[in-house]
Every structure is written in structure tokens, then in C-alpha cells.
Amino acid sequence: MPIDLRSDTVTQPTEKMRDAMRNAVVGDDVYGEDPTINRLEQLAAEMVGKEAALFVTSGTQGNQVAVLSHTARGDEVILGAKSHIFYYETGGLAAIAGVQPRTIQEVNGQMPVHEIVAAIREDDIHCPQTALICLENTHADSGGLILPLPYMKKVYEVSRNYQIPVHLDGARLFNAAVGLGVDVKEITKYVDSVQFCLSKGLSAPMGSILAGSKKFIDESRKWRKMLGGGLRQAGVVAAAGIVALEEMVDRLKEDHLHARSLAEGLAQIEGIAVNAEGVETNIIMFSVEELGMTSNEFIQQLNKHDVLANPEGPSRVRLVTNRSIKEGDIEKVVQAAKNISDKARVGA
Template sequence: MPIDLRSDTVTVPTEKMRDAMRFAEVGDDVYGEDPTINRLEQLAAQLLGKESALFVMSGTQGNQVAVLAHTQRGDEVILEEYSHIFNYETAGISTIAGVQARTIKGTNGQMPISEISQAIRGNDIHYPKTGLICLENTHAFSGGRVLPLSYMEEVYNLSRQYQIPIHLDGARIFNAALSLGVHVKDIARYVDSVQFCLSKGLSAPMGSILVGSKEFIERARKWRKMLGGGTRQAGIIGAAGIVALEEMVDRLIEDHNHAKYLAQSLSLIHGIDIDAYGVESNIVIISVKGLEIKAEDFINQLNQFGVLANTFGPGRIRFVTHRGITNEHIEKAIAAVRAISNNNINS
């Protein structure tokens, strides 16, 4: 079997999840009668300190539903220019929600507070209304960097000044909480809504959760239905999500430790450029430009060693650690990169 470091989306459910799915008590969720989904939503809302929660098919659907529930057509949404919502969700906020993206260049996912303030539209007939601010924690494109609580509090205080809601794409919010050494509620308190994934590091087979106020979730539930997300006996999937939240959060620290060790080891290899000390969660991004090799060619050579990874822009390679990765896998990945480096230097 190859060592799959492409993404933490490749995790598979645990045996306990499979058993929970097999024996899950189910009902029609559109009628609100699936007891397992109801329990999952209550658990998620409680964990994040919000009034209510909604099970959705994916993180992308959760983010889309959130934008729809927060905004009106013609509004403008402020986002970091490399955010997942802007770059990797097929322009859903514009094509479906009918809102305009206002992107700001950030550092490690952090948009400068002064530039967020300047981007908020005034009351002018020529301007769209600023309807929403979106944050992402952890910030995937920057290598899983974590937004500090102090930064989130600053954005929150600014948003209250202008009465603009904040949505957090918290696909990996539990990774962020562990990295910060805080409870996940401490992050969620600074935003009006959060989407987080039950898959990825938490290892459920699919699904995400959207949390917020009771009124917000009522609006979101209707939008979910419009997008085809109204499911029936969804508890079969939701049962795995409950196991994920109850048993899989603390083990994420193993992924962080693997990523940090991988990063530190790769930083010692000639031709590999990486900020090893900037690795804060389970994502490692390296530059192979020093080897004078294209990212695609580097990936192909990695594959020959039985290691899978993804390109992540010109000359950049991304590795993501997860439950399926062991210490031995990490050592083999390091050895593969070292061999590729030596081969390219000596050729």
C-alpha cells in the first residue's frame, strides 16, 4: 500500500464507527425524526458553545449554506485571497448565493485588521453592502497555520462595530484548538457561525457540521434543503460523526507531531525549502525550486518510492498527516525525498 500523504480526507472510518453505523437508530431527518442526527447536532452545538447545529454533506456545502443564510444577493463578502471558500469551492458564493467576493491578501491566513476596516463599504448608492466576513482556521493554503485568538478577537470587535456577521471555515478547527492549547469553544466564541468537518483528521467517512444561533440554523436548514442536502435516514452516517467527536479529537496531536518531525527532517535536505518552525498543525508545504525540478515531476518521482503527495502551486508540494500515517511511514517519506534530492543534484 502506498504511503498516502495527499490529504487527511483519505482517512477511513474506525471499526467502532463501522459498528455504530451498522446499529444506528435512524429516522427521516427532513422531518427532524432521525434520533442519531439529532444527537450529533446537539453534541456539536454543545462542543462549540452555540445554540444549534446542522448536519451537512460536506464542508463546501456547509460554507455555501452559511453564506446563503447570512447574506442577501448583491452583498459583498470579505475573504482572505487564498481562502478555501474563494479558491476551491467552484465560485459557489457568486453563482449560487449571488454575492461578490472582496479578497484581502493575508499573512498565514490573517488579513490585516486595517485592511478589513478599509474594505467595509460605506453607505453609498454605488457600493454593495458588506454582508459577511469569512475567516479560515486552520488556514490550509498557508500550510495549516493557526489564527491566534487575539487576532480573532480583533476581527470580532471590528465586526461588532459595523454589525457584520463572521463565518468561520473551521474545517480543521479541532486541529487549531489543539495547536493553541484551548477548547474549541474559545475559538468559536469570536464568530457567528462555524463549519467543521467530521471527516479529515476525525476520520468519519463523510459529513460536516454547521453551528450558530437557533435563528441562523433555521435559515440554513431551508437553504440546505434547496441545495439537495435534505437527507432521510442520515443517522447511518451521523453515527460515525458522534464517534469522531467523542473519541477522535485528542488523537489529532499525533498528526501534528508527525508533521513537525517531517518538516524538521525535510528542512535538512539539500534543495528543499521549508519553514519548519511554521508548521503548526498537520500540513507541511515544501518548495522544490532549489532542485530545479517541476512539482509534477517531483510528485511522479515520489510515487516511484510509494509515497503520494499533492502539488500545491508552482514548485510547491503538500504533505498532510493523518490517522493512517505511522512513524515508519514518515521515515520512508523522508528517505524518499532525500533520495530524489540526491538523484537530481548528482544528475
């Protein structure tokens, strides 16, 4: 089997998840009659400190439903230029919600607070209304960096001053909490709504959670239905989500340790540029530009060593540790990268 570092979405459900799915008590969730879905949503809401929660098919659906619930057509949304909602959700902001993105370039995953303030529209007949601020924690494009709690608080205070809600794309929210060593509520208390994935490091086969106030979730439930998210006997997959939340959060530390170990090993290889000290969670970004290779060429060579990875630009490679990665795999990946580097430099 190849060592798969493309994403933590490649995780397989545990045997306990498979047993829970097989034995799940189910009903019609569109009627609110699936007890396993109801239990998952209640558990999730309690864990993130919100009044209510909603099971959605994916992080993208959860984010789009959140935007739809917070905004009206023609509104403007402030978010990062490299945020997942803006960059990787197929233009849903415009095509589905009909809102205008106001992007700000992130620094270490953070939109500068003074730039957020400057981007908020005045009450002017010529301008759209600023209706929402979106954050991402951890910030994927910045290498899984965690938004510091003081930063979250500052953005929240701005949002209160201007009466604008804050939505958090927390696809890897629990990685952020584990990385900070805090209860997840210490993060989510600074946002009005939050989406987090069950299907990444938490290892459930599918699904995400959207959480917020009861009024917000009631509105979101209608939008989810419009987007085709009425899944009927969805308790079959919700059962795995319950196991994920009850048993898989603490083990994320292992992914973080593996990521740091992998980054430290790569940092010793000539021609590979990586900031090992900057690896905070389970994502490693590194450049192969000094090897005279593109990211795709480097990955093609990795594939020959049974290692899977994803490009992140012309010369940047992304690796994501996950539950399938073992300590011995780290050594194999580092050795494969060294072999590729040695060969590239000899050829040069």
C-alpha cells in the same frame, strides 16, 4: 499500501465507527425524526458553544449554506484571497449565493485587520452592502497555520462595531484548538457561525457541521434542503460523526507531531526548502525549486517510492499527516525525498 499524504480526507472510518453506523437508530431527518442526527447536532452545538447545529454533506456545502443564510443577492463578502471559500469552492459565492467577493491577501493566513476595516463599504447607493466577513482556521493554503486568539478577537470587535456577522470556515477547527491547547469554544466565541469537517482528521467517512444561533440554523436548514441536503436516514453516517467528536479529537496531536517530525527531516535535505519551525498543525508545505524540478515532477518521483502527495503551485508540494501515517512512514518519506534530491543534484 502507499503512504498517502495527499490529505487528511483519505482517512478511513474506525471499526467503532463502522459498528456505530451499522447499528444506528435512524428516521427521516427531513421530518426531524432521525434520533442519531439529532444527537450529533446537539453534541456538536454544545462542543462549539452555539445554540444549534446542522449536519451537512461537506465543508463546501456548509460554507455555501452559511453565506446564503447571512447574505442577500448583491451583497459583498470580505474574505481571504487564498481562502477555501473563495479559491476552491467552484465559484459558489457568485453562482449560488449571488454575492460579490471582496478579497484581501492574507499574511500567515490572516487578513490584516486594518485592511478588513478599509474594505467595509460605506452606505452609498453605488456600492454593495458588506454583509459578511469570512475567516479560515486553520488556514490551509498557508500550511495549516492557526489564527491566534488575539487576532480572532480583533476581527470580532470590528464586526461588532460595524454590525457585520463573522463566519468561520473551520474545516480543521479541532486541529486549531489542539494546536493552541484550548477548548474549541475559545475560538468559536469570536464568530457568529462556524463550519467544521468530520471527515478530515476526525476520520468520519463523510459530513460536516454548521453551527450558530437557532435562528441562523433554522434558515440554514431551508437552504440545505434547496441544495439537495435533505438526506432522510442520515443517522447512518451521523453515527460515525458522533464517534469522531467523542473519541478522535485528542488524537490530532499525533498528526501534528508527525507533521513536525516530517518537516524537520525534510529540512535536512539539500535542495528542499521548508520552514519546519512554522509547522503548527498537520500540513507541511515545501519548495523543490532549488532541485530544478516542478512540484509535479517531484511528486511523480515520490509515487515511485509509494508516497502520494499533492502539488500546491509550480514548485510547492503539500503533505498532510493523518491517522493512517505511522512513525515508520515518516522515515520512509524522508528517505524517499533524499533519494530524489540526491539523484536530481547528480543529474544537474
